[in-house]
Amino acid sequence: MTIILLSICILITMIHFGYYTIVFNFFNFTKTSQKANNNIPVSVIVCAKNEAENLKNYLPYLINQKYDEFELVLINDRSYDETADIFETYEQQYDFVKVVTIQETDYFYGNKKYALTLGIKAAKHDCLLLTDADCQPNSEYWIQEMANQFTQNKEVVLGYGAYQDIPKSFINKMIRYETLMTALQYFSFAQIGIPYMGVGRNLMYSKTLFLKNKGFHQHIRVMSGDDDLLINQIANKQNTAICFDENAHTTSPPKLDRKSWTTQKRRHISTANLYKPLHKFLLGLYTFNRLLFWLVLPASLIYVDNTNYQLIIAGLIAIKLISEYIVVGIAAKKLKEKGLVLFTPILDICLLFFQLYIFIYNNIHKPQKWS
Template sequence: MTILLLSICILITVIHFGYYIIVFNFFNFSKTSQKTKNTIPVSVIVCAKNEEENLKTYLPFLVKQKYDDFELVLINDRSYDETATIFEEYEQKYDFVKVVTIQETDYFYGNKKYALTLGIKAATNDCLLFTDADCKPNSDYWIQEMANQFTGDTKIVLGYGAHQNVSKSFLNKIIRYETVMTALQYFSFAKIGIPYMGVGRNLMYSKAVFLKNKGFHQHIRVMSGDDDLLINQIANKQNTDICFDENSHTVSPPKKDWKSWATQKRRHISTASLYKPVHQFLLGLYTFNRLLFWLVLPASLIYIENTNYQLIITGLIAIKLISEYIVVGIASKKLNEKGLFLLIPVLDICLLFFQLYIFLYNKINKPYKWS
């Protein structure tokens, strides 16, 4: 039994090592491709439902982007606040702003994908750049940085959507840590050649590719997944690239309480079961292995009485912690996420069990509808 436990501990650590030292370093040692300045026409698309306050704050940053040829497509998704009024004001003031208004329909009630589809069809250009109504580009060159990667065979560009840094908030640190870890995964898998998701806060893809693959048709009845499920469907090694230069980031306000964040994550986690089998396996193995590590290795350290074996298990735990500090530390610096480094093990454990809670809760109470 002792030898079996030790063998399991070693296997768990080897799998961890494979993800952190091999897979994740595809991102850590990558550089944003230095491509010629692109001048391709771009349609920036923002879908909003009752986002009056956010639009007042963030739309000014979109219209002042320093890019020669872009239009701003604003989708009013059945809003009943002042969203329509704000959109009309921008359309009258700027000749590059186009407003698309969605009418209420029973069939598509609550589904953002219907609104996005109409906005995409109304877009003039093939190159589409998406962000949310509560997002602010990190620079005036956001469009330029993302567009520079949209060349040749590349028809999908995965960007980074950061969250604001709120001081003295442990929840904020966990949210930003989760954002870093998610990006570390989807950037790394994209660099390996098996892209599986992007984030709607900062995502670019071709209108032609979207229409060729029948858009959201495969998962139109799924309330979420307008970003990750679509990319899971259409992305491949040849047509996908990443962009993580600081000027290409978008920044959005994080959730302020655990309940709101849990609701958001329930929606996100619910789509993972619809990923391609290979993606489900790789992501599931990573999460399951993390869980096994914190359940098996500490328990084995207590159960096994042999001093030499205890030293080996202690060494395995040290390997995990050191590799996490190094790899996640590099990724955090690369993505300009500050204030996370010292808390990495604590944040990882808290995030793991939070995700486990969300997963189990979804199994009991399936999320059917999202506002």
């Protein structure tokens, strides 16, 4: 029995080691591409519903981008605050701003994808760069950096959307750690040649590609997934690039409490079941293996009474922790995420069981729409 248990512990650690030293290092060993400036015309798209305060703060950062030719498509998704007035002011002031107003419709009630579709169809350029109303580009060269990766063969560019660092907040560290690890996964899988998702806070793709694949048609009734489900559908090894230069990041204000973050993650995680089978298998294996590790190895360390076996299991735990520190540390440095590496084991365990809770809760309570 002890030999079987030890073999299981070794297998679990080998799977973990494979993800961290092989899969995730496809991103960690990627260097920033030094391509010449691409001057392709770009349509920046922002969909907003009752985002007046955020628009006042963040629209100036979009307006003041240093890029030769771009338009700003502002989608008013049935807002009842000052959003419409703010959009109208910008449209009157700048000739490169276009406003698309969405009217209420019962069939698409509450569905952001309908609003985005109309905005995308209204865009005059083929290169689309999407972000959210609460996102701030890290520099005036955000469009330029993303556009540099959009070439004749690369019609999808995955960017990084960070969250603001709030000192002395454990929830904030959890949110930022989850964002970092998600990016490490989708950047790495894209580099391997099996891209599976992107984030709508910072995402570029071709309008032609969007229309060719009938846009959100396959999952239009799914309330979430305007970013990850679309990329899961249209991205492949040949047409996808990544952009992680610091100047190309966007930063958003994070949720401030557990309840609001839980609601947000319930919405995000609800789409994972619609991923392609290979993506579900690889992501599921990674998460399940993490769960097994923390359930099996510490218990085995206590259960076995052979000192040599205990030393082997302790060594396996050490391998896991050291490989995590190194790989997460490199990724955090590349993505400019400070103050997370030291807490990696604690954050990983808390995030794992938080995700497990969300998964179970979503399967018991399946809301028809998200607020």
